[in-house]
Amino acid sequence: MTESTASPGVDMDTLVSLAKRRGFVFPSSEIYGGFASTWDYGPLGVELKRNVKDAWWKSMVRDRRDIVGLDAAILMAPKVWETSGHLTNFHDPLVDCRECKSRFRADHLEGETCPNCGARGSMTEARQFNLMFKTFVGPVEEDAATAYLRPETAQGIFVNFENVLTTTRRRLPFGIAQQGKSFRNEITPGNFIFRTREFEQMEMEFFVQPETSDEWYRRWIDIREQWYIDLGIHPEHLRRDEHPAEKLSHYSAGTTDIQYRFPWGWDELEGIANRTDFDLTVHSEASGRKLSYFDSETNEHVVPHVVEPAAGVDRSVLAFLVDAYHVEPDEKGDERVILKLHPRLAPVKVAVLPLSRKEPVANLAGEVWDLLRPHWATQYDDTQSIGRRYRRQDEVGTPLCVTVDFESLEDNAATIRDRDTQEQIRVAIPELPAAIREKLGF
């Protein structure tokens, strides 16, 4: 039902304000002044985020023949990060302004002038800082084991490659998909939920015959871009950025970012990388385990190559919010703010709105709510005028409103109102679940 049109754009202040006012995203620990650029998802945000993750899981695992899931722990053996190269290579260059003491990532600075105080040539030499969060496992700090909060979920997949292969008896090509929190001690987090120190990833490692890796790399770029479009992102707000050979990570034979036109400019939404056999090879050498695949047709052991689409949950949520934001004139010429979220992503699918707070209308509306609640995420709103209530639901992206009025007492029917077209149809109450299912499209 969502007709996607190029959004006129929304500035971040407006979006952050809406997110807080309506319960999508709150600053974390806000009553204590916030903390370290972390954010909490409120009642609507948690449903939106769940829907994004479920849509990814459905398209990547459930609907496909060739991918299975995994959920590895955040705390892993430090040897994993030594082997993957994160202990040695996962650094950002840090500089301080000698004048104002502000701290920056050297690779994000342009020119010699401090972006904060304007001092010229005030920056210290760049120092390399590892982005992994350190902690101590075991109760006594002095003899506890140092451990790291994982900076990516991918390594949890590589070290489980053998276990998954053995238990699922898969043939190449096959993939292992995972969702979960990762942590990076960013020097300069920012842009709301776009760059945060604690964030959630959706990563999939696709293991293929070496000679097919470039073909699969291209194919996954297409599949992943289409996923955003299918869920309502306007194609003109997406573009691809293929990294030139000299900028590739040490493990990569090719990386393409899918970028979204955020309010501050084009920025990364998801990266698709051809990781070659780097990860399986280094873990095989370090662990002494044979992380390979036995090809029964050629009777040979093969170290598969890996194609990885790695998406950020939080920045996907942000992109879906930005792209859904529309302002249109209403029938009176006032502004109507609508989040044209795809029905699958909308945090509330149906709102039940009684025209009166008193019996018997309220009672019947309660019954309608009970009828719909087992099927979808719903809301019940009985405060203020019906026009105000439609606006409130439009602003949080609710695709359908069901209005129970005085006539409902006579005809046992209610009105379904469509968010995008504002069309209204009258439906017998027992028929509501079927009619709503048809309009939502699932």
Place this chain on the structure above:
Amino acid sequence: MTESTASPGVDMDTLVSLAKRRGFVFPSSEIYGGFASTWDYGPLGVELKRNVKDAWWKSMVRDRRDIVGLDAAILMAPKVWETSGHLTNFHDPLVDCRECKSRFRADHLEGETCPNCGARGSMTEARQFNLMFKTFVGPVEEDAATAYLRPETAQGIFVNFENVLTTTRRRLPFGIAQQGKSFRNEITPGNFIFRTREFEQMEMEFFVQPETSDEWYRRWIDIREQWYIDLGIHPEHLRRDEHPAEKLSHYSAGTTDIQYRFPWGWDELEGIANRTDFDLTVHSEASGRKLSYFDSETNEHVVPHVVEPAAGVDRSVLAFLVDAYHVEPDEKGDERVILKLHPRLAPVKVAVLPLSRKEPVANLAGEVWDLLRPHWATQYDDTQSIGRRYRRQDEVGTPLCVTVDFESLEDNAATIRDRDTQEQIRVAIPELPAAIREKLGF
């Protein structure tokens, strides 16, 4: 369809072995010798865990009129833990055996003999150790802010009380539900996924008028116990343990554990606590924010009391596995291992089994798989005898198998086989989704 009968019991070795062999749970970082009693969920385990979490979310948030969701960050302002009492009080007493250097929780020891080496009177005096994992936020360790990995999700709800109340305009009683990882630096983790340093919680804080808190406390004990029973746990394997007044936490006016009969004995599955107004009061005092509710009927501000059902995801998963484990004789008198998981929890709902790996049977079976995959989590298995394949599906709890045979090419029908009764019915292929939905019950 699951007829719950008292399980004859399963020992932990058998269960851990099955969990690893079939891809439910692997030791984390296993190729490097494992790490710190952490565990990874494999392809079947991740689906089982998702199903447990989804069932909880549906029953606690979606199906109810009075509860909304939240997803707060793991990293919070340290002031939260200072105020909640965790920095001061969240300790376990630690003792070391002077002979064998083993480490124990003093409150878990019985008698004066070391459980490891048998030495008498060898224990050191108990030292108090805080169970929170420490880390450093900001790239330079010496001037970074010390932070803690949350030891419970509950505090994320309390500090967001005002934000949720304002954005949802709820009236008492109402609840805020949350799922997510927590971390405790346990001295002695153990019993597989029962007690781990990294674990997942499902917690709900239910805010009520003070005078109704005991009534709600009793009611939530009933609701939560019933949830496990509805999902297949045998009632005789559950019991309640109400803490005596002298053992209550400093914030609690009443705590009852729901215990499950694990293979090592009765142990806690979930705790329901009447937390009084402790949390909102201390956070209100420490933050200077008025964390109260305005009662428009009495025109008074009330600090709500809180009833908290706090469940562990991982130990719920373990209880569902243990309770589902059954061994029955098959038609030949051999042992048939069956996980009688509730269909909602089963990681695979339907397995498609072709009687031949060759065309045209394999082709038709592939079409059947494509027909079913959009609706449920499925598996396709074409290796070894059909009897072996049924056993494999029984062992992982798949409620239904669909067998495509040579006759299917003639009658365009397939056989649905029921895990528990082993009954088989013939169904026209286009009718399979409807027949499966009816048999699964959802």
